[in-house]
Amino acid sequence: MGKRRRQTAASAAALAIAITAAFAGPGLAQDSPDPIKFVQNDWTGQLISTRIMGEALKRSGYKIEYTQADAMAQFQGLETGDLHVQMEIWATTQKDVFEASIKTGKVENLGESGMSAREEWWYPEYMKEKCPGLPNWEALKTPECVKAFATPDTEPKGRYLGGPVTWGGFDDERVKALGLDFEVVHAGTDAALFAELESAYKRKAPIVLWVYAPHWAPAVYKGEWVEFPPYTPACYDEKRYDCGKPKGPIWKAASSSVKAKWPKAHAAIQKYKVDTDEMNALILKVDRDKSSVEEVADAWLDANEARWRSWLE
Secondary structure (H helix, E strand, C coil), X not given: CHHHHHHHHHHHHHHHHHHHHXXXXXXXCCCCCCCEEEEECCCHHHHHHHHHHHHHXXXXXXXXXXXXXXXXXXHHHHHHCCCCEEEEEECCCCHHHHHHHHHCCCEEEEEEEEEEEEEEEEEEHHHHCCCCCCCEHHHHHCHHHHHHCECCCCCCCEEEEECCHXXXXXXXXXXXXXXXXXXXXXXXXXXXXXXXXXXXXXXXXXXXXXXXXXXXXXXHCCEEXXXXXXXXXXXXXXXXXXXXXXXXXXXXXEECCHHHHCHHHHHHHHHCCCCHHHHHHHHHXXXXXXXXXXXXXXXXXXXXXXXXXXXXX
């Protein structure tokens, strides 16, 4: 009698496990139940990409955690396995540190996201009247243009508004290498950077600043990128920085532990694709329409369920 009860209990337990696996989502049957830690950086597009992929996995039964990390320091966390997934690695400013991280064998490139990146000095179209010769970078060396871009805080030097210091980008080094009579002033946050652009644009005030794409700003405001000497690997490898910034894809990355521990999630992240125009529209909803990242990502997931579920097949 006791044996029969034990057999019945064992059968019930097995059935419960099978039912749990069936309803927990397609990933949990073979992947670890531990939470996957997604990295969050400090710009809107990255937060949207992260939320879309993280919540797609969460809707499929995974446990997801979001962890804020510096855009450069994050690579150490990926190497140690304290962080698991990064949805946006930009070839423009993170290529070297990403490649160095991959060479450790502890970080994996999960392929292109579908977006192309550009980050460079950018100015509103109205500044061309005050600085003839733009977009050629050599125009910035003329006294006329230096004066046009000067502000009370920087005169007699011109002012260049860079991104947060943590973004890297070698703008201070570029100014020195090219002999530009400009002072680099770093915005404290991504929001502060584009709030200053919006304010200057409305007043037609002088401004040249770090603008990146995918982003809504180049689509909303009329302006141009400064044309610096073309980027070459040697320009950065030799630490000259007398050239423009590189262009290239936006990659996804993961700690090397992810593939073994969450194989199905790993495969899904590799399939993630959102193109530049699509992301620009999502960023606009957050930064200009004042929707939250969570609202925008959830609306995208609701409208594109067949698409993201195909990533998990």
